Amino acid sequence: MSAVLRTEGIEVRYGETSVLRDVTVEVERGEAVSVIGPNGAGKTTLLKTIAGVLRPRHGRVVYDGVRLDGRPAHRVVRLGIAYVPAEKELFPQMTVLENLQLGAYVNPTATDEHLAFVFGLFPRLRERTGQLAGTMSGGEQQMLAIGRAMMAGPKVLMLDEPSTGLAPKLVAEMYEQLSRLKAAGLTILLAEQQVPLALALTDRTYVLENGAIRLAGPSRDLLGDPEIKRAYLGLA
Amino acid sequence: MIPILIDGVVQGLQLSLLAVGITLIYGLGGVLNLAHGQLAIVGGVATALLIGGGVNVVAACVLGVLGAGLFALVVDRSLLVPAYRAHGEERLLLGLVLTLGLSLLIDGYLNYQFPNTALTLRLPVPSVNLGGFRVRSASIGTSLIAILAFLVLLGFLRRTLVGKAVRSIIQNEVGAELCGIDATRTRTLILVLSGMLAGLAGVAQGLFSSLGTEMGVEFTILGLIVAVVGGVRSINGTLAAGVLLGIVNAFASYYVGTYLAFIILLLAAMITILVRPSGLLAYWT
């Protein structure tokens, strides 16, 4: 069991309805893992549960030997797991710089160092430090969201459908930065609608459908799987 | 004309000081504190008692303000728990009724312990000459207190990381939590801050004129309307609204007498709220 991040048979409910049933997902240190599946499959729920935004009814979430489930989100960040939600959840009336500074809240002394790193990743942010986050375009906001998450100096980065609403060029740019981060040793867990990109970046993939894991395996193999091809890649 | 303007500004600053505590709490979690005025009285009463007990005036003021803050802390950890557990409309209603009950608790106790007492904290120098106009040193004192409080508050919110964390929770609580900010603890901090500001307003009122234990309700309502007129989430707005309403009140008092002026003030505020519910300045800066 060398997986650093693991959910063990978790069940998550919204009210009385089970949205995730007996889901076990593992991510090893330095791995990039993607979770794909149709809308409503539970991908966001899975990420939110790991991040501490939601609590599982049954099962455990373990990171580096420490139990995560039941901890509030602000504690999970401190343990080294950063989450970039689909809605980005930026601070609209604060500047790019302030958003980034707050990202480093768990470790304020490292702010300058991490700021340099993030600007290196996304130079466009450096040009817009004084701009209010709410006035930025979708692509810029996505970069800011990822940048803010990285300001916490995390060991694990979770992203929920980061390509949504972005122009293809920006998406390519973003994925290039993600692979740079992966090369630098960051562990990545990614939920994506744009399956080819996810499969290209990651080592392993889980297919989530209707709240349960339907398929799991190396991303390369799934690329060749006929069912996946038909369902997610639009190929006959 | 000018003395009235000065008087208006001085009164206005006090109104702003009274109201800013409400702006803080409401912006942070949708709890409207109907006991705010009572917290101001608590601060003033504590200070007066300490001075009466022989404590140095400045120390007494500081302790009175801290005492109000401590009281707010206790309230946050006990009374407001059910409100924080709820969401949206339910939280608003709970907050309103719980703090309403609290205001009665405080009022009832204070009026029982100190019936019909008017507390005045006297300053040694009655009045000073300021550019040709005689101004009461108490007016200068309370204005300085209010201005200083606002500067410190704004500085805290704009410049410090914790202050920015506070603003972030107001703008996006989920986002803040994902940055590692503990919303609950920050909320408590703001409540304590608000309590201290209320206490400060009470002390200032005691310095400026007199403080009666029955003034709680009036203070709360004044604070509420200034906060709302200024835009319930904007501190700059609160400052502007307070000063504006203070000036309106001063001029109205001069021409039509205190009661009518007060009514005009309240009506003006009510109309502003109805015409522009988001207030004069809609967002925090």
Next chain:
Amino acid sequence: MSARRSRAPLASLGAVALVLALLPLATGGSAHYLRLLTLMLAHMAYAVAFNLIFGHTKQLFLCLGALAGGSAYVSVVLARELHLSPWLTMPAGILVAGALGALFSYVSVRRGLGTIFVGIVTLAFSLIFQNVILGLRDLTNGETGIVTRDLGASVLQRAPSSYYAFLLLLVGALLLYDALMRSRLGAAFRALSDDELTAELAGIDVARCKVVAAGVGSALVGAVGALYAYYSGLINPSVYSLVAVDIAVLITLLLGGLGTRLGPVLGGAAFAIIEELVRPFGQLNVLVYGALLIVLFVAFRDGLVAVPGRAAAALLALRRAGG
């Protein structure tokens, strides 16, 4: 079939009216207790009104005292200045109160103001009322108040006719409440209570519901306030203060159960008992009310009416667990 159904609530109303009508006999001639009971009836009537305004349409009017007082002062001042009989001037007061309440509601709904804003605006109005009375000293005698004993309406000043006058008002209020709840408006109220947005989407004119509820409720509040002015023999601003009216009514309705039919009656009875118990504490009664408000709102919002139901449910659960 429908005739029988509509008779049941009428029967319970009749029973309540009968019990209340016989109560004065239990006081054994004590003027003090009769006075308490009369006040109790006034609170019950206020609570019926607040049930409409807040219980069913969620409009947090914190200006009931001002509405009641406004009606009272309009009626008294007109009677005094124009030498008219109170029975002629009371409708004027009631109209003013009803119109003001409807106006607040209308503007709030039009501007989309939420609970907080309505609360703040009505609180401000309470303060305005107090200051208007104090400011128009020539007309109203300011803090000292106006003696109403020699203005007429002697029915209201003698016991026990005053008691029965209030009882008549209360029964009228309850009948009006029943009629409203049975009408289409009542169905709309029930839909509103659950979810305003859904009700709106279902085609219910939420605005009209709220304004009617507020107008009728406020008029009722005005009626109680006006009657009370002549009953008590003297009116001054503190008679219609926040604590005297708004807080008392809020607690009454919480005790009896928000939005329930007989909640105002049960709550009024409970509150009257509490008032008596708290009397020796003097000024501390405000403290007790505050504590009561908090406890009730957090734990017992369904009121006393729900207690038997809750106790029964708890007992059933216990028995099931044991067997």
